[in-house]
Amino acid sequence: MARKDTARKEQEYDDIPGTFVFDAERSRKGFGINMFCMSLMKDENRKAFKANEPEYLKRFNLTPQQEEAILKRDYNRMLELGGNIYFTAKLGATDGHSFRHLAAVMTSSTQDDYAAMMLAGGRSADGNRSKTGRKTPSMLVGSAKKASSQKSGAAKSSKAKPGKPKSKTPSKSRSNRG
Amino acid sequence: MARIIAGVASSHVPAIGAAIDNKQTEEPYWKRVFSGFEKSKAWMEKTKPDVAIVVYNDHASAFSVEIVPTFALGCASEFPPADEGWGPRPVPVVQGHPELASHIAQSVILDEFDLTICNKMEVDHGLTVPMNLLFGSPQEWPCPVIPLAVNVVLYPPPTAHRCYMLGKAIRKAVESYPEDLRVVIFGTGGMSHQISGPRAGLINSKFDKAFLDNLSKNPKKLTKISHLELMREAGAEGIEMVMWLVMRGALDDKVDETYRFYTVPASNTAVGHIILEPKKRSAGKAKRPTPKRVTNKRPTNKRPTKMKRAAARTKTAVRRSR
Numbered sequence: 001m002a003r004k005d006t007a008r009k010e011q012e013y014d015d016i017p018g019t020f021v022f023d024a025e026r027s028r029k030g031f032g033i034n035m036f037c038m039s040l041m042k043d044e045n046r047k048a049f050k051a052n053e054p055e056y057l058k059r060f061n062l063t064p065q066q067e068e069a070i071l072k073r074d075y076n077r078m079l080e081l082g083g084n085i086y087f088t089a090k091l092g093a094t095d096g097h098s099f100r101h102l103a104a105v106m107t108s109s110t111q112d113d114y115a116a117m118m119l120a121g122g123r124s125a126d127g128n129r130s131k132t133g134r135k136t137p138s139m140l141v142g143s144a145k146k147a148s149s150q151k152s153g154a155a156k157s158s159k160a161k162p163g164k165p166k167s168k169t170p171s172k173s174r175s176n177r178g
Numbered sequence: 179m180a181r182i183i184a185g186v187a188s189s190h191v192p193a194i195g196a197a198i199d200n201k202q203t204e205e206p207y208w209k210r211v212f213s214g215f216e217k218s219k220a221w222m223e224k225t226k227p228d229v230a231i232v233v234y235n236d237h238a239s240a241f242s243v244e245i246v247p248t249f250a251l252g253c254a255s256e257f258p259p260a261d262e263g264w265g266p267r268p269v270p271v272v273q274g275h276p277e278l279a280s281h282i283a284q285s286v287i288l289d290e291f292d293l294t295i296c297n298k299m300e301v302d303h304g305l306t307v308p309m310n311l312l313f314g315s316p317q318e319w320p321c322p323v324i325p326l327a328v329n330v331v332l333y334p335p336p337t338a339h340r341c342y343m344l345g346k347a348i349r350k351a352v353e354s355y356p357e358d359l360r361v362v363i364f365g366t367g368g369m370s371h372q373i374s375g376p377r378a379g380l381i382n383s384k385f386d387k388a389f390l391d392n393l394s395k396n397p398k399k400l401t402k403i404s405h406l407e408l409m410r411e412a413g414a415e416g417i418e419m420v421m422w423l424v425m426r427g428a429l430d431d432k433v434d435e436t437y438r439f440y441t442v443p444a445s446n447t448a449v450g451h452i453i454l455e456p457k458k459r460s461a462g463k464a465k466r467p468t469p470k471r472v473t474n475k476r477p478t479n480k481r482p483t484k485m486k487r488a489a490a491r492t493k494t495a496v497r498r499s500r
Contacts, residue, residue: 019375021333022332041261093263103446114379121383122443138385138407138411139399140388140392
């Protein structure tokens, strides 16, 4: 039975930039992606996949979009369509790639730049809390004030900002106040 | 009576396991991480628990997306290391404690925590990496282990509060076990990290430190933390930290912080580690029963009301003035 690709219901955590939360809906839609990735735990399956990728993927009842994302190794798209990182990492391993390679692909970075960012303390949460710049009160750390200095333009962008010290972009937009 | 003698929290980064397995622990990058656990290993060697309960999560090893139990307790007599794609880690088979495990299962289920029972289960780096960090790399693990696998992969994981309350129920279960066993409970995973999507690489040390402070001094505050905040502040995968609250719930409200370690990064993750022990009581108070838990309603252990405490202070002051 072919699965319909219905529109995603908006969730409050969809406001977190650069993040595809693996929730019930994604889990349901991405079942095929994740079962495909899980199958790669067996050597015979890895060989069958490598011998003829499109043919092998037919076993998993994937949508054309999911199939395309897998064949193109578009890791973000896989996550968006219901893949989970612990599963898609198995595809990376099948390709002989390190996790750093996957991280570089997902963050549109290079492996060296990504590694350097991590060594320098990682990607800062500042500027990466909210797509819309809405207030993001934290119980533990006072982030509510900082939300006002987030850019508003990133509303539709799934790109997260790199971990460099945050530039204090003066913002005139009212929408930043949430 | 069995009792919980300490709580340990530790990250369970897979790359730490790989560094151990590939003998890279002396390289400067890894030495920075491993040196933080030297004191902990010495502490553990002295502490010599009879059993360890390890709260961890599976990473698409034992559980696929076919079955996703929220809390799964390992009641088997042994748990082989899982093949995570590179062959099983070269660590000893984890020996279980089926008697205590099934006792805990029975007790907490009747306490309204609907656990899944696993009588056959493989364990991945989520469990074995913290074992290595605290026990080193021995031929055999020094004590039996009861694994408690928590779903933190498929959103939503159990809430922080639910985890904390499960910890309390586990403690009650342990303390109703007749054999004298000294039990250490581990909470694993975290701290801040995100390994998925364009925001991968997120680290939030300020948040992590606040989390550690509260874990030690004010755990009830952490029980109110939302999943949204955890993901926003500590990364999509940082949500694992709810597992630390199972450990914390199993301890007294007030504890001594024996040790703490924090470093960034190990691979993609902020490494956090803490050891908490019951408060050392002065000799005169040594025989007092352990402070009561929420479920225990005996009035004798009740903290005096503000007024009574004030009255007591006045009495002391009067006595002193005499």
